[in-house]
Amino acid sequence: MTVSVGIIGAGHLGTRHALNLLELDEARVVAVADTDVARAADLARRCDAQAHVDYRALLDDPSLDAVYLCVPAHEHGGPELAVLERSLALFVERPLDVDLSIADRIAAEVDARGVVTATGCRWRYLDTVERAAEVLADNPARMVIGGWAARTHETAWWEDQRRMGGQLIEQTNQLVDLCRLLVGEIAQAWAVGRPTTCPPEPDVADTSAVSLRFAGGAAGSFAATPA
Ligand SMILES: NC(=O)c1ccc[n+]([C@@H]2O[C@H](COP(=O)([O-])OP(=O)(O)OC[C@H]3O[C@@H](n4cnc5c(N)ncnc54)[C@H](O)[C@@H]3O)[C@@H](O)[C@H]2O)c1
Structure with a gap:
């Protein structure tokens, strides 16, 4: 077919x-x-x-x-x-x-x-992630550390926080998805975003730090910045 x-x-x-x-x-x-x-x-x-x-x-x-x-x-x-x-x-x-x-x-x-x-959310299809899930099934994570440093896009919607959502939503969501798969739902989050210093995107938060509490009890943190 x-x-x-x-x-x-x-x-x-x-x-x-x-x-x-x-x-x-x-x-x-x-x-x-x-x-x-x-x-x-x-x-x-x-x-x-x-x-x-x-x-x-x-x-x-x-x-x-x-x-x-x-x-x-x-x-x-x-x-x-x-x-x-x-x-x-x-x-x-x-x-x-x-x-x-x-x-x-x-x-x-x-x-x-x-x-x-x-x-x-393509990371969840990696064979290494499948293996990580097997290991964590018998030994649940107590701590999660995530980092993101990637090139930002050169498209018009990246210049507008309302349309793009900030780097945490636009790119670092890959980490969020992986954590939901491997560790479980996130129950609480505290975040600080820093607006970019690169014109012409003055209102876009492209650097952020997030503290997380997972429903299963694990504690976590993410740091994200453009490469
Ligand atoms: N899965 C991944 O790893 C991954 C990687 C990069 C980007 N993305 C995501 O893919 C999405 C697109 O990113 P991109 O880099 O291709 O952006 P892009 O700006 O290169 O392309 C988006 C296209 O959508 C068109 N468009 C906008 N509104 C439309 C509408 N209503 N109807 C039809 N076309 C419309 C635009 O004209 C543009 O050509 C983003 O949400 C981005 O976060 C995912």
């Missing part, structure tokens, strides 16, 4: 996912949507797919089995709900949203529809 996939968001990650899908015999990319018409057209050409500016037009394609959603966090909500309304399988790049209430609404809709979903 070949799975027909639509890509919403033809930027950095959407392009990477689409090109990876082209390597699989079991998948084909049939449609690409991006509000940037040139990006949509370019990726569609590379995939031999239809290009759209509006994701709703992409979702009208009757051949679709699944959708990859690769837009910035502040653009989430509408696309997921439209995909789920059609009961299509859904892959969503992380973070799920900058607004928790929208993420909760999407999660409730996923449960109600029972469709296949996945997120871009």
Whole structure:
């Protein structure tokens, strides 16, 4: 069986996912949507797919089995709900949203529809993480230390804290996901964020320190900064 996939968001990650899908015999990319018409057209050409500016037009394609959603966090909500309304399988790049209430609404809709979903929290698929989970199953963590030092993006939405959410939400969420998998739910958190000193992003908190208390009793801390 070949799975027909639509890509919403033809930027950095959407392009990477689409090109990876082209390597699989079991998948084909049939449609690409991006509000940037040139990006949509370019990726569609590379995939031999239809290009759209509006994701709703992409979702009208009757051949679709699944959708990859690769837009910035502040653009989430509408696309997921439209995909789920059609009961299509859904892959969503992380973070799920900058607004928790929208993420909760999407999660409730996923449960109600029972469709296949996945997120871009890719560390949980590493074989080393699988091994760590085996070890921790008999010997639960008492302490967690996480660090993040990575390049920040050079896209417009990174210049706006409201749209990007800060580095903790945008990037360090990979650590949060890993901790939830290996240690359990986080019950309490205290955080300090420092606005960047790099113009033109004066309001974006790109350096942060977080103290955590896990529901199972473990204590933890994260430190994050751009590389
Ligand atoms: N899983 C990972 O390891 C990983 C790595 C990098 C980025 N990401 C995440 O992937 C997401 C996208 O990041 P990116 O680097 O590709 O950003 P990007 O800015 O390169 O691409 C985003 C694209 O979405 C398009 N877009 C915005 N709103 C849209 C809408 N309503 N409909 C259609 N297209 C729309 C933009 O025009 C742009 O082309 C971010 O949330 C980012 O955090 C995940």
